[in-house]
Amino acid sequence: MRFSQRVCVAPMMDITDRHCRFFYRLLGPDIFLFTEMLHSSAIVNGDFSKLLDFDKSEHPVGLQLGGSEPKVLNQATKIASKFAYDEVNLNCGCPSSRVLAGNFGVALMRTPAVVADCIKAMKDGSDVRVSIKHRIGIDDNKDYEFVRDFVGKVRDAGCTLFYVHSRCAMSNLSPKKNRKIPSIDMLKVRLLKRDFPDCQFVANGELDSVAKCISILERSKDLDLPGADGVMLGRAIWKFPALLTELQKAFYPEKNIHSLRDVVEGLDYYYDLQKNRGIDTRRVIRGWANLFNRQKGAKKWRIMLGEGLKPMEIYQMIFCS
Numbered sequence: 001m002r003f004s005q006r007v008c009v010a011p012m013m014d015i016t017d018r019h020c021r022f023f024y025r026l027l028g029p030d031i032f033l034f035t036e037m038l039h040s041s042a043i044v045n046g047d048f049s050k051l052l053d054f055d056k057s058e059h060p061v062g063l064q065l066g067g068s069e070p071k072v073l074n075q076a077t078k079i080a081s082k083f084a085y086d087e088v089n090l091n092c093g094c095p096s097s098r099v100l101a102g103n104f105g106v107a108l109m110r111t112p113a114v115v116a117d118c119i120k121a122m123k124d125g126s127d128v129r130v131s132i133k134h135r136i137g138i139d140d141n142k143d144y145e146f147v148r149d150f151v152g153k154v155r156d157a158g159c160t161l162f163y164v165h166s167r168c169a170m171s172n173l174s175p176k177k178n179r180k181i182p183s184i185d186m187l188k189v190r191l192l193k194r195d196f197p198d199c200q201f202v203a204n205g206e207l208d209s210v211a212k213c214i215s216i217l218e219r220s221k222d223l224d225l226p227g228a229d230g231v232m233l234g235r236a237i238w239k240f241p242a243l244l245t246e247l248q249k250a251f252y253p254e255k256n257i258h259s260l261r262d263v264v265e266g267l268d269y270y271y272d273l274q275k276n277r278g279i280d281t282r283r284v285i286r287g288w289a290n291l292f293n294r295q296k297g298a299k300k301w302r303i304m305l306g307e308g309l310k311p312m313e314i315y316q317m318i319f320c321s
Helices: 018-027 040-045 048-052 070-083 097-101 105-110 112-125 144-156 187-195 210-217 235-239 243-251 260-276 286-290 298-306 311-319
Strands: 007-009 033-039 061-066 087-092 130-135 161-165 200-204 230-233
Touching (some): 018 033, 040 048, 040 061, 061 070, 087 105, 087 112, 144 161, 187 200, 210 230, 235 286, 286 298
Parallel strands (some): 007 230, 130 161, 161 200
């Protein structure tokens, strides 16, 4: 059975909403997608249909939850099971000050016993596979032994799928600065795979090309260490969505790839559908603006899209004239 999380798009706050995921699915038919992080309390106490509903074309897609209360996470997972997500993921990596103040996200790495209880509660709430996304450390807890012991505790709770953001979280830095400081350390991903061969590890962090993805997936002959089981890309996809098509071609060459014209036609259909439903089209098009980045005409595409012109109309004016 092929590992479906071989290539993934990271859950990104205020980015990977349902409109963005529809767009990414057109570019990468087999890429595993994730929702934005949704707090478990918001699902339990709010309009869960509005938060959780998604288009069937988005499969395979995982739901990422935030929270630190096992009972609430159990309830949220039970509710989410009605929507047929392919995976439910617990966020143990977000370093924002608001998340840290709420004692979830990367703060959970300091309390692996709590994470273990959360994982057990989520597994009790659904038959869908449960995973976590975490860092390789937090603040002064930078040694490999820290993340190794964390993974071991969570593995013992029944979790066997780990998305490893291979940068230490620094609570004294803004999330923006923490995207660059400290440096990425992919060695720890390889060490985790060596020490927990029964688990699957998806590497995340500064993977912005097909070549980098292939490199971390391959066994290191020099170090005699295994490669990761999968790769997860975030900001690189936001800035350059067409990279999804390159990844699709590299990792799923047997599948048909949509041409950019086909993609735009799909966006045009979706644009009309959402507009007719009364959805604010400014929200719908946000992720589409970077489609032609690195190509001539990219700036005009972004400007005209922001002015309210339909995707196919813009495409024909810029790229077919």
